[in-house]
Amino acid sequence: MAELKTAAEIGRIRKAGxxxxxxxxxxxxxxxxxxxxxxxxxFAEAYMVRRGARPAQKGYKGYRYATCASVNDVCCHGAxxxxxxxxxxxxxxxxxxxxxxxxxxxxxxxxxxxxxxxAARLMRATKQALMAGIAAAVPGNRVxxxxxxxxxxxxxxxxxxxxxxxxxxxxxxxHEQPQVAHRARPGTGKKLRAGMVxxxxxxxxxGTPYIRLDPDGWTARSFDGKWSAQYEHTIAIxxxxxxxxxx
Numbered sequence: 013m014a015e016l017k018t019a020a021e022i023g024r025i026r027k028a029g030x031x032x033x034x035x036x037x038x039x040x041x042x043x044x045x046x047x048x049x050x051x052x053x054x055f056a057e058a059y060m061v062r063r064g065a066r067p068a069q070k071g072y073k074g075y076r077y078a079t080c081a082s083v084n085d086v087c088c089h090g091a092x093x094x095x096x097x098x099x100x101x102x103x104x105x106x107x108x109x110x111x112x113x114x115x116x117x118x119x120x121x122x123x124x125x126x127x128x129x130x131a132a133r134l135m136r137a138t139k140q141a142l143m144a145g146i147a148a149a150v151p152g153n154r155v156x157x158x159x160x161x162x163x164x165x166x167x168x169x170x171x172x173x174x175x176x177x178x179x180x181x182x183x184x185x186x187h188e189q190p191q192v193a194h195r196a197r198p199g200t201g202k203k204l205r206a207g208m209v210x211x212x213x214x215x216x217x218x219g220t221p222y223i224r225l226d227p228d229g230w231t232a233r234s235f236d237g238k239w240s241a242q243y244e245h246t247i248a249i250x251x252x253x254x255x256x257x258x259x
Contacts (some may be wrong), residue, residue: 014181014189015077015209021114022248022257025183025209028109029246035059035107036120043122047100049081052105053092059152060109068108068186069113073256075230080106087174087215087223087240088119089230099125102135104242108186114181116210118124118258119244125240126182130218131239137169138216138241145212145248147192149254153204157215159196166195174215174240176223176232179212182246223235 017025035056042055057067057078067078082090082104083097088106097103103256104118119134145162158179166173179192190202194214221240234240248255 013203014054014202014208015183016205017183017209017248019206019258021183022209023117024112025116025246025248026257030117031060031063031109031111032107032118033064036105036118039105041123041133043097043103043124045125045198046096048094048096049092049103050094051084052081054083056105057108065109066109067127068125069225070108072094072186078107080104082240082242084239085234085237087217087232087234088177088242089232091228091230100131100237102127102129102131103240104237106242106243111226115184115186116258117182117186117244118244119213119240119242121243125237126200133169133242134171134216134218134239136170137166138214140169140241141194141214141216142212142245145214146245146254146256149204149210149212149247149249151204151249151251153205154188154199155192155201155204156196157198158212158237159193160198163195166216169217171218172221174217174221174223174234177215179211179213179244181208183209206249208249209246210249211244211246211255213242215240237239244255
């Protein structure tokens with residue numbers, strides 16, 4: 013059952029979200045050819061800690077890093093490495109901050125240098141799918157309406173949704189109910205109510221929607237080697253509509 017948050021609790025999640033949002037802005041300034049995702053991970057962890065937050069992904073089910081850093085054909089959950097990024101790469105940085113017991117989660121795909129036209133199209137369409145899903149997150153709709161809106165945006169762009177990974181409720185726990193698929197039938201799933209706090213986080217790919225896991229058990233790559241992008245916000249559902257808490 014989805015836990016409903018009070019206005020005060022949503023305010024606490026928003027404070028964690030503000031740390032994530034400002035950290036993403038700083039990361040955007042630092043990503044360049046030659047930089048490593050391990051360096052970005054160390055920066056993000058220090059940034060959160062200096063502001064009194066905890067990088068909640070670190071230690072989660074044995075995961076060793078403060079961020080996930082997914083490059084090119086990695087759909088999600090890529091581990092930071094010391095391999096230098098190259099011009100034209102795209103990289104998704106995903107992180108969760110816990111502040112005073114409340115969590116916020118956001119992922120963003122960045123181009124390293126100048127992206128190819130195809131990569132730019134992928135990034136643009138994925139962001140559009142995110143915003144379409146968020147727009148559908150209104151009281152009285154159902155979780156499936158979010159997925160339907162995101163999936164239709166992907167379909168219009170001629171791209172596939174990676175369906176193996178979903179959004180989720182969030183609050184005191186990183187993963188709460190309900191799960192939020194990004195390709196779904198409208199009018200299905202749990203009814204959306206004011207006070208719910210969710211992540212919407214579609215992953216789109218230039219190829220097939222299937223994935224394979226690396227031996228590390230975390231890194232999920234597109235099965236056909238095609239590139240993927242992901243954008244994610246934590247949102248609150250209110251009587252006035254969805255409110256982004258990680259913007």
